[in-house]
Amino acid sequence: MRRSPPPRPSSGLVAGKAGWWRGVPVLALAMALAVVLVSGCGSSGSPPPWRSGHPDLSSLSLLDSAQAGSCASGAPDPNQAPAGISFQGREYAQIGRMSPSASAISGAVEIDHTGDWSFWVPSGTFIYVVTPQAIYTYAPGNC
Secondary structure, three states: OOOOOOOOOOOOOOOOOOOHHHHHHHHHHHHHHHHHHHHHHHOOOOOOOOHHHOOOOOOEEEEOHHHHHHHHHHOOOOOOOOOEEEEOOEEEEEEEEEOOOHHHHOOOEEEEEEOOEEEEEOOOOOEEEEOOOOEEEEEEEOO
């Protein structure tokens, strides 16, 4: 007498059946794709208001909060001026804001300008960004 083979497991996602795991790779792939799409779209946000009027210059790069990385966390006013500046191979983080006053940057040399902003370097290690609303101070940092 011939015996019939045992029944084959179902391919559905039923607990206790051998084929339940077949759907796992598809589910994992779908979840990974969703994470990539959500994180890629939501992380950068819109550019700050100052960006459209002040593109990067040939002498220095203006870093908004998304570009400045860790430097952005301490920037007092990243929506009004760059959170960081890249100049001559170094990065500078926004550390302060003062009222506009020519005496605050006496002895400094203007290195560039864009629109109504000018960039100044005093004899020390700081960079000043002079705008009509304020003077922003930048100190060396690792962004």
